[in-house]
Amino acid sequence: AGTDYESQPVKFPSNFLLGTATAAYQIEGAWNASDKGESTWDRFTHLKDGHIIDNSTGDVAALSYYKYKEDIGIMKNLGFKSYRFSISWPRILPNGFANKISKDGVQYYHNLIDELLKNDIEPMLTLYHWDHPQVLEEAGGWLNSEMVEWFADYARVVYREFAPKVKKFIPINEPSIVCKGGYSYGTYAPGKTLHGIGEYMCVHNVIKAHAKAYRIYETEFKSYGGQVGFLLNLFAYMPKNPAEDEEASKISFEFQAGWTMHPIYSKEGDYPPIMKSLVANKSSEQGFSRSRLPTFTDDEIKYIRGTSDFLAINHYTARLVTAGSMGEVPSHDNDQGIIELVDKSWKGSGVSWLKIVPEGFRYILRQLASNYGNPPMYVVENGVADLGLPEDDDRISYYREYLKQMLLAIYTDGVNIRGYYVWTLLDDFEWEKGYSLRFGIVSVDYNSPNRTRTLKKSASWWRNVIATGKIDQ
Numbered sequence: 317a318g319t320d321y322e323s324q325p326v327k328f329p330s331n332f333l334l335g336t337a338t339a340a341y342q343i344e345g346a347w348n349a350s351d352k353g354e355s356t357w358d359r360f361t362h363l364k365d366g367h368i369i370d371n372s373t374g375d376v377a378a379l380s381y382y383k384y385k386e387d388i389g390i391m392k393n394l395g396f397k398s399y400r401f402s403i404s405w406p407r408i409l410p411n412g413f414a415n416k417i418s419k420d421g422v423q424y425y426h427n428l429i430d431e432l433l434k435n436d437i438e439p440m441l442t443l444y445h446w447d448h449p450q451v452l453e454e455a456g457g458w459l460n461s462e463m464v465e466w467f468a469d470y471a472r473v474v475y476r477e478f479a480p481k482v483k484k485f486i487p488i489n490e491p492s493i494v495c496k497g498g499y500s501y502g503t504y505a506p507g508k509t510l511h512g513i514g515e516y517m518c519v520h521n522v523i524k525a526h527a528k529a530y531r532i533y534e535t536e537f538k539s540y541g542g543q544v545g546f547l548l549n550l551f552a553y554m555p556k557n558p559a560e561d562e563e564a565s566k567i568s569f570e571f572q573a574g575w576t577m578h579p580i581y582s583k584e585g586d587y588p589p590i591m592k593s594l595v596a597n598k599s600s601e602q603g604f605s606r607s608r609l610p611t612f613t614d615d616e617i618k619y620i621r622g623t624s625d626f627l628a629i630n631h632y633t634a635r636l637v638t639a640g641s642m643g644e645v646p647s648h649d650n651d652q653g654i655i656e657l658v659d660k661s662w663k664g665s666g667v668s669w670l671k672i673v674p675e676g677f678r679y680i681l682r683q684l685a686s687n688y689g690n691p692p693m694y695v696v697e698n699g700v701a702d703l704g705l706p707e708d709d710d711r712i713s714y715y716r717e718y719l720k721q722m723l724l725a726i727y728t729d730g731v732n733i734r735g736y737y738v739w740t741l742l743d744d745f746e747w748e749k750g751y752s753l754r755f756g757i758v759s760v761d762y763n764s765p766n767r768t769r770t771l772k773k774s775a776s777w778w779r780n781v782i783a784t785g786k787i788d789q
């Protein structure tokens with residue numbers, strides 16, 4: 317409010333890091349190259365049982381396993397200074413466990429990282445972007461607390477190999493999204509629908525796994541001088557009616573952000589008090605003998621608190637919230653006592669959940685900063701889907717308007733944001749949506765065996781933004 321269009325800041329701060337982000341399963345292909353093990357997403361897509369809209373798989377995807385040099389060349393050409401990518405866990409640990417390390421798998425990521433460094437592109441490494449070894453899922457996956465140890469063993473292998481070259485690590489991509497998709501809705505691998513139980517158990521173990529991966533770096537690898545950050549996905553949850561729905565918006569924030577942020581970033585640690593009481597009340601109303609929200613021991617609370625050197629956030633869209641009831645009974649969605657709505661005036665995109673609400677971006681950046689002591693932050697995913705147009709003017713205006721809101725958060729609100737990553741470089745495998753929609757600034761021709769890349773208009777737009785250090789009006 318009070319800032320007119322002309323006076324909005326358009327220049328990035330100096331040393332602001334601009335990059336692009338991808339994830340292994342969504343672009344690599346080469347699903348069974350060399351001795352790679354089967355991942356949960358390999359298993360899930362191979363079922364071809366309608367879970368994936370076009371019954372497609374990531375078997376070949378964008379072939380980035382073979383074309384990484386070309387992809388890095390594109391980033392270099394566009395001027396990006398950093399690349400966030402993920403490692404496929406079963407590619408480097410084919411058995412799931414650390415008793416066997418794949419030489420070829422490890423070599424692939426060394427080649428990728430070396431090529432980035434040669435081109436002055438800073439690697440940001442995500443250890444787990446949803447594709448865990450299927451064999452570990454057979455043993456319970458994120459519902460088994462042993463998964464914390466298996467992940468810790470994997471993290472140690474990753475650090476041992478790559479800590480000399482990589483200075484920013486993110487253990488886990490979006491705990492709440494992967495746990496709800498995989499263990500509550502069943503829309504993601506492994507497709508379990510234990511709503512009200514599964515998503516809480518999964519997040520509980522994921523938080524512990526994150527913390528352990530952080531502590532391992534801290535005690536065994538800190539001499540390399542790198543950092544380990546916590547990543548969450550967060551929509552903006554804005555009150556439907558500002559006069560009445562402030563409480564609803566606070567509850568939403570605690571259930572989405574607080575669920576994982578409070579244990580790691582608050583002074584007291586543990587889950588947010590309001591979440592503990594709401595889930596406990598619902599559970600008892602429903603006849604459960606204890607809360608469906610698991611509990612941390614005092615030692616665990618201490619161990620988890622403070623396990624993040626930077627906050628990484630993925631942001632796409634917003635919701636309006638008001639008191640009400642949604643979701644399956646029981647479920648994390650339902651426990652909140654909230655309904656989420658979208659404003660009719662919000663523009664849609666190529667995917668139904670993603671409405672275009674630039675002001676929501678500033679809203680959550682400010683909210684995160686003020687709730688958790690304004691930690692150093694990186695926005696490590698932001699972008700929009702369409703149905704595949706080379707003249708992607710809507711994508712350009714999405715980036716333009718969202719970036720302006722981020723700059724307002726930086727300059728006007730003082731939010732400590734250090735970098736921003738475009739989701740995504742290449743048209744990719746979009747999980748349950750397969751290849752039916754496109755998020756890339758570079759198109760991939762899925763009809764050509766070679767997966768030919770072509771720059772979209774938004775890629776050229778980004779080249780200009782990076783070269784000039786500012787957003788065009």
Ligand code: PNW
Nearest residue numbers: 339489490493549630669697739746755
């Ligand atoms: C992110 N939602 O996930 C993921 O990190 C990416 O792998 C993915 O490709 C990207 O968003 C775009 O879809 C989300 O439905 C997926 O709320 C879905 C939701 C949120 C985040």
